[in-house]
């Protein structure tokens with residue numbers, strides 16, 4: 001039987017609605033045992049032992065990586081599956097053209113048939129979790145039922161999971177219901193369904209990250225964005241970072257970049273040497289999701305609903321992200337990385353060692369492609385991050401001074417510009433685009449529109465979403481300034497023009513300077529551009545021509561981009577806000 005003890009008889013809940021739902025799911029899925037997770041260390045250790053015993057987790061070198069594990073997922077289950085992800089609203093229009101839609105009845109029939117008896121021979125885990133500090137009025141709770149102990153272990157790191165969350169759920173009486181089963185891991189029998197009107201999620205056939213850790217993208221973005229619209233707040237795909245200047249003032253910035261476009265890296269930035277010497281500090285509040293709402297002072301206050309990081313491994317190194325590298329030396333679950341001969345995790349961009357085994361466990365052969373899967377990830381508790389902000393646990397959240405949008409654009413988009421006002425900033429976010437990455441299955445490197453980095457995650461019609469963003473601009477509001485950045489512009493030879501990573505602080509310094517009124521800008525068709533010398537350039541970018549190609553824009557490319565952006569926005573008619581219609585009329589035809 002199972003190494004994880006079956007729940008003691010007193011386990012369960014006094015919340016009838018939760019007890020009934022668990023019983024209903026058990027009757028459908030027919031597990032051999034039910035385990036109510038309490039979130040304790042003992043429970044986590046027992047889970048890890050069980051996962052080691054059945055081969056789901058491989059222990060890594062205990063001398064270099066104590067408490068670290070490798071998980072090799074099914075090779076067909078390595079990323080989010082956007083084409084199999086649905087928003088199931090009663091009215092198809094409410095899901096919008098930005099989502100795949102299925103009628104709730106049809107979706108329930110389909111999922112019930114898949115879930116029927118699917119947990120036979122397995123344990124059903126009941127995972128109560130809280131998204132956000134447990135005592136925060138901005139936090140929200142959910143319960144994930146899953147038959148994957150790997151998912152339970154990840155939820156333990158990624159959320160506030162266990163007894164305190166269950167107590168809050170029992171007090172509040174309401175929670176988001178997430179049902180997940182690995183099923184047969186057959187890509188043809190894989191669906192991620194969202195029922196925002198029922199506050200429920202059903203996920204079948206994948207054990208991977210955003211498909212299976214239901215607190216993350218499914219709850220904290222798709223369901224929460226729906227709730228946020230009803231309740232007057234925002235649930236966004238954004239990092240939250242605190243920038244402390246030499247005077248000791250900290251400004252919090254929220255930034256939305258699409259998947260695998262630099263949120264974790266910016267959130268954990270280590271300042272360049274001259275900035276460190278001058279006294280700049282960077283504080284990590286969140287690296288992926290941000291919930292924010294207007295406070296009584298008119299500012300937007302934000303929390304990170306997560307308690308851990310599910311970060312991209314490839315590209316992480318002592319040079320690019322020393323904070324991340326330091327935090328993943330212990331008590332970390334690695335998924336789909338390569339292995340060195342002495343059992344250490346390895347990925348492209350880490351260092352110049354040659355791995356012994358690739359992510360599928362085969363002897364490493366470059367002919368088989370990269371050693372680590374390009375979407376290989378680490379899961380780790382946020383507390384292990386050296387730059388973890390003490391304010392990250394503040395129940396009231398942190399006040400946001402600036403919102404930054406950005407994407408991966410080889411051309412067209414300059415290093416940074418500022419929107420003229422809130423409405424213009426919302427338009428900038430709504431028209432942003434980025435080259436696709438390995439975070440979702442499908443083609444990589446194709447430019448697609450990804451409004452607010454929420455294309456895969458907004459649980460309702462983008463037209464309504466843009467209107468919701470615009471609705472925050474009310475008398476008395478002290479809204480953040482909005483910016484757009486691009487770390488990924490390339491030269492004719494395909495090299496990045498901007499060194500990125502820690503050097504990005506130079507851009508954040510300008511952004512904070514704009515907020516405090518200390519940095520200069522000039523108007524342009526894009527918005528406000530930094531005047532020359534208002535950004536301290538790194539040593540590697542000293543030529544006047546290089547500066548111009550990073551900071552400037554090419555009018556023909558910009559006009560073509562706006563025309564394409566306009567066509568993309570037009571797909572959200574007739575729900576496009578009037579402000580946007582006016583802006584569209586001003587776009588040159590091309």
Ligand code: GTP
Pocket residue numbers: 257258259260261262263264265266287288310311312313314315316320439487488496499500501504
């Ligand atoms: P998700 O977790 O998928 O939402 O991704 P993310 O936005 O947190 O992306 P992350 O910070 O993990 O970065 C993804 C990839 O982009 C990594 O390979 C990084 O090394 C690379 N990257 C991040 N920041 C920069 C940068 O400033 N310049 C360049 N050239 N690459 C960067």
Ligand code: SPV
Pocket residue numbers: 079080208209210211216217258259260288310439440
């Ligand atoms: C993303 O794809 O944006 C992620 C990883 O943050 S996942 O949790 O798989 O969605």
Ligand code: MN
Pocket residue numbers: 237258259260288
């Ligand atoms: Mn993400």
